Amino acid sequence: MSEETLLLQASVVAIGGRALAIEGPPGSGKSSLTLALLDRGAGFIGDDGVRLTHKDGALIASPAPHVEGLIELRGIGLVTVPVAPPCPLALILDLGARGDRLPHTLATCSFFGADIPVLPFEPGAIAPAIRAEWALAKHGLA
Numbered sequence: 001m002s003e004e005t006l007l008l009q010a011s012v013v014a015i016g017g018r019a020l021a022i023e024g025p026p027g028s029g030k031s032s033l034t035l036a037l038l039d040r041g042a043g044f045i046g047d048d049g050v051r052l053t054h055k056d057g058a059l060i061a062s063p064a065p066h067v068e069g070l071i072e073l074r075g076i077g078l079v080t081v082p083v084a085p086p087c088p089l090a091l092i093l094d095l096g097a098r099g100d101r102l103p104h105t106l107a108t109c110s111f112f113g114a115d116i117p118v119l120p121f122e123p124g125a126i127a128p129a130i131r132a133e134w135a136l137a138k139h140g141l142a
Contacts, residue, residue: 004054004112010092011071012029012050012061014043014084019061020136021116024095029123030071033095036129042085047071052089056111062086090140093121093132106139117141 001022005130010021011034020037031047038044049064063069063083084136092109099120117139121132 006052007064008050008052008061008109009048010050011047012045012089013037014045014061014087015136016132017087018090018136018140019045019087020132020140021061021089021092022095022121023092023130027074028095029128030095031074033093033123033128033132034071037132038081040129040133044069044081044088045084052111053086054114057114059089059111059114059116060086061089063103067079071080088141089116090142092116092118093134093135094118095121095123098122103139 011030012019012021020031024030029125031093034047045061046063049067050138051062051064053060069080069083069136071081073079097120106117106119109118119139
């Protein structure tokens, strides 16, 4: 099977061998949520740009070559962090959308025929990193 690749404009972390993508408009908190997840032990795949490779029915998230290992911390600058190994994309958090208080079904985003669940997510001030981890546990692909 041939591999297909695209660049996804999102910040992505690895948790438990699965990739969690964080999308949203500039200033929505993508990098801040990424930083909070890294502080809780998540692995760093990329900030504001990652490569998705369709391989054997899965979408594998890996760093984009031009920004590998770099995260932008607003008001501080670019910081270099260690990069986690590539892993399958399991969930997309959409920081630019409002969702249901208790979602039962999620929309999906399709890449190369692989459907990835998308959860509207408001980081807010109350435990955004822990809530993001629970979102992945409850709604992410296995």
